[in-house]
Amino acid sequence: MSTHKAIVTVAVRAPLEIIEVPTVQPVTREVRVRVEWTASTPLDLHQNDGGLIVKYPQILGSGVAGTVVEVGPMVRNLALGDQKVFGFCFEEAKCKAQQEFVTVLETSLGKLPSGFSLQEAVTLPNNVVTIFHGMTTGLSIPLAWPCSQAPPPPHANIPVLIWGGTSSCGQYELQILSHWGYKNLLTTASPANHAYLRSLGAAHTFDYRDPDVSKQIIEAAEKQVPAIPFVFDCIGSKSGSLAQIAKIAQKGTRVAVLLPVVLKDATEEDAPEYAMDVEPHAPWAEGVDTRGVRTHFYKENEFFREYLQPTIVPTLLADGVIKPNKQKIVEGETLLERGQNALDMLRRKEVSAERLVWRVSSN
Missing domain, CATH: 3.90.180.10 (Medium-chain alcohol dehydrogenases, catalytic domain)
Known part of the structure; x- marks a missing residue:
């Protein structure tokens, strides 16, 4: 051989x-x-x-x-x-x-x-697949295909928070959800990247390093309960994202987190620490639905297994929906x-x- x-x-x-x-x-x-x-x-x-x-x-x-x-x-x-x-x-x-x-x-x-x-x-492939799998299983947000034949999304105007908008997943999520008709997309990033993320579909952008970022995000949402019904955490860091998201999530909020949860970052001197369970690593309010997302299970969806990579991803790229x-x-x-x-x-x-x-x- x-x-x-x-x-x-x-x-x-x-x-x-x-x-x-x-x-x-x-x-x-x-x-x-x-x-x-x-x-x-x-x-x-x-x-x-x-x-x-x-x-x-x-x-x-x-x-x-x-x-x-x-x-x-x-x-x-x-x-x-x-x-x-x-x-x-x-x-x-x-x-x-x-x-x-x-x-x-x-x-x-x-x-x-x-x-x-x-x-x-x-x-594209890793993270576009992650978004389709994470939206449909982590947040239970449907992404029917083809999009042109799908009914208007039931949550088109409800706030969806994407924590980590400049991550690869965050960029693709903004473009995909915007194309599917979601209009109230909120995201976090360094201020230097805010204009770029708005060009991808973000309605509101926030500096994740601002100590009042959680308060600012809640104030930007419509007066509803919960203020932010859907949160997608592209970072999965105990201190860098979950700690702030726990201040935002209220009873009825659904939070999807890309696994693993990073308890301690890898550095030149120190080994990292990880967890595969979201719930124990932030002070969640009662009634918050937290879900870990593992992209490697996307093929459990029979339609995605057959069509997501061969058909959907290249079509979205060719049509200019995602760049x-x-x-x-x-x-x-x-x-x-x-x-x-x-x-x-x-x-x-x-x-x-x-x-x-x-x-x-x-x-």
Whole structure:
């Protein structure tokens, strides 16, 4: 069996390593893709520095963009040649992004629309999938497809708070909910990014570092109970987001939090600490409904499993409903150096309102 190079985490907080792994031939509806670009995510840091849900040595990454090089006998919609694709792939080692080839189901991939680069497209799949899954399961907000045939949303004018608007998820959530007809979107960010977030659909923007931010958010809402019925926490930090959201959430508020809850951030000196349960980590008022969101369960929705990545995500990109995150290209002489540099930049928080993207293979 032929092999190829993959980046792996080998121990908590250890430097990344390169290993040779089998190049898996596709079967049934699988395709093999040469991975040309990937985008680093906080999960990469959680797994390397915190050992979160890791079995060593574990290949990192879940966002891929590249070229189809081999197809299984039952593949319906993808072909060989210059077929460029992008997707969120994670189920097992052969699917992980930080390696030269992945072998995945075609339903985990979308065709690259004309006018976009792989570098741009790789910023989408993880977090657009997260928003669809998080909205429908975490907040029970329907996102019927196609949007043009969906009835007006029942909560079109009710405040929806997005904590962490400049995160990748926050940017896509603003664009998606705005397209689906939600008009009263509130979000937090540094003031320098407020104008940009309003261009994506935010009706109100707030400085998350202002000590009175929770009071300001409640005052901006209509006079109703609860003042903010829906909250989506893109940050998931005990001190950085949950503490403030708990001051806003009232009886009847539904709060969805991207997991894990970060109890302590990773630093150059200290290991991080995480929790997978939202409820114990903030002083919630009675009657607040808190829910943790784990994107890796999105395929439990049969419709999303079949259509979200192959159809919905590329259509929204092609139609201009969502635009790629801004990118910060991570440089390095080798695959390992690029992967390690990206991880170190995540740890040092050297990125804001953009995604860390980097080349995996070029031939």
